[in-house]
Amino acid sequence: MNRLSGxxxxxxxxxxxxxxxxxxxxxxxxxxxxxAVGEPAIRARGLSRRFGDLLAVDGLDxxxxxxxxxxxxxxxxxxxxxxxxxxxxxLTPSAGExxxxxxxxxxxxxxxxRRIGYMTQKFSLYEDLTVRENxxxxxxxxxxxxxxxxxxxxxxxxxxxLERLQHQRAGSMSGGQRQRLSLAAxxxxxxxxxxxxxPTSAVDPENRRDFWERLFDLIDAGATIxxxxxxxxxxxxxxxxxxxxxxRKCADGSPAELMAAMGARVLExxxxxxxxxxxxxxxxxxxxxxAQLGSRLRVLVSDxxxxxxxxxxxxxxxxxxxxIDPVRPSLEDVFVTCTGTGAGSDRGGPxxxxxxxxxxxxxxxxxxxxxxx
Ligand SMILES: Nc1ncnc2c1ncn2[C@@H]1O[C@H](COP(=O)(O)OP(=O)(O)O)[C@@H](O)[C@H]1O
Ligand SMILES: [Mg+2]
Numbered sequence: 001m002n003r004l005s006g007x008x009x010x011x012x013x014x015x016x017x018x019x020x021x022x023x024x025x026x027x028x029x030x031x032x033x034x035x036a037v038g039e040p041a042i043r044a045r046g047l048s049r050r051f052g053d054l055l056a057v058d059g060l061d062x063x064x065x066x067x068x069x070x071x072x073x074x075x076x077x078x079x080x081x082x083x084x085x086x087x088x089x090x091l092t093p094s095a096g097e098x099x100x101x102x103x104x105x106x107x108x109x110x111x112x113x114r115r116i117g118y119m120t121q122k123f124s125l126y127e128d129l130t131v132r133e134n135x136x137x138x139x140x141x142x143x144x145x146x147x148x149x150x151x152x153x154x155x156x157x158x159x160x161x162l163e164r165l166q167h168q169r170a171g172s173m174s175g176g177q178r179q180r181l182s183l184a185a186x187x188x189x190x191x192x193x194x195x196x197x198x199p200t201s202a203v204d205p206e207n208r209r210d211f212w213e214r215l216f217d218l219i220d221a222g223a224t225i226x227x228x229x230x231x232x233x234x235x236x237x238x239x240x241x242x243x244x245x246x247x248r249k250c251a252d253g254s255p256a257e258l259m260a261a262m263g264a265r266v267l268e269x270x271x272x273x274x275x276x277x278x279x280x281x282x283x284x285x286x287x288x289x290x291a292q293l294g295s296r297l298r299v300l301v302s303d304x305x306x307x308x309x310x311x312x313x314x315x316x317x318x319x320x321x322x323x324i325d326p327v328r329p330s331l332e333d334v335f336v337t338c339t340g341t342g343a344g345s346d347r348g349g350p351x352x353x354x355x356x357x358x359x360x361x362x363x364x365x366x367x368x369x370x371x372x373x
Pocket of ligand 1: 051054056074075076077078079080081082083
């Protein structure tokens with residue numbers, strides 16, 4: 001049997017194995033330690049994690065409401081996975097306080113592990129096992145009795161459109177099919193809280209949409225979900241999200257709140273010489289970003305400018321423009337104003353610590369974007 005990912009298999013093992021507790025024991029434990037009504041499912045204050053010289057997670061304050069989807073949005077290397085590992089109890093914080101489902105971490109990490117599901121960033125099931133065999137394996141880790149295991153697996157195969165694939169080996173499945181299997185495995189023990197780390201990075205848009213519908217079904221059934229992503233369209237589906245950059249939270253709120261509090265207005269302009277215009281505009285302090293979309297240039301103008309369209313119209317550089325239209329902000333605009341980076345911005349981001357050991361520079365690897373008309 002070939003272990004595809006030590007991390008993930010490890011996560012299943014870490015989350016549930018070798019505890020010697022039966023599913024019944026776990027259910028009793030869970031019932032006795034639920035957070036009080038109105039308490040957040042996750043509460044973190046000053047959560048930090050250092051790896052040598054690198055502060056990978058830097059003083060995060062997070063509140064996740066029960067029965068909601070909370071997102072971490074940020075580029076590679078910003079600390080999403082590290083934060084998820086801290087919140088699941090798999091990693092010990094260097095500083096800060098965390099309570100998850102009423103359990104203080106790290107002291108109560110072992111109890112918590114039976115109450116959460118964790119879908120890791122890399123596919124973590126066994127490629128050489130079939131769909132059904134993988135689910136049976138996970139059920140055995142959680143100590144489900146045979147009868148309960150059979151009925152739960154049958155239910156999951158039906159819910160996640162895996163019945164037809166149940167005898168197929170996981171290694172031969174498509175990205176979307178694997179992801180449905182991973183989700184089924186992560187919720188097999190009916191966790192109250194589910195962590196999904198970049199769940200749809202290998203999935204096409206149609207399957208991604210389908211996946212999110214399934215997440216809302218889980219919320220409807222009472223679960224709470226924390227999802228990390230670098231896709232704007234995923235972030236927009238969250239009830240609330242935190243924008244992370246270099247281990248820090250630079251904004252949080254609902255997508256609508258974030259857009260309303262952005263501190264900039266968005267204009268789309270059209271005319272000849274847009275490449276030249278763009279480079280001239282981004283040199284102005286009032287312009288936070290300019291990015292071309294087809295034949296239009298999307299320009300973020302600081303709130304300090306009272307009448308952005310008139311102000312832009314009066315600039316000598318803009319004399320050739322045929323259109324200047326105010327448009328609705330998008331989450332990408334929020335990201336750009338918040339971090340100073342983003343797709344299409346030539347300005348680059350704040351120094352995210354060259355020499356800090358980060359694997360990716362957000363400015364060099366812009367996050368995937370979704371633009372609104
Ligand atoms: N175990 C580790 N040891 C040293 N550095 C780490 C470790 N895990 C993560 N990092 C570093 O911490 C930073 C954040 O990583 P990560 O949390 O994986 O980011 P993301 O999931 O947002 O891509 C990166 O610079 C990464 O190289
Ligand atoms: Mg990650």
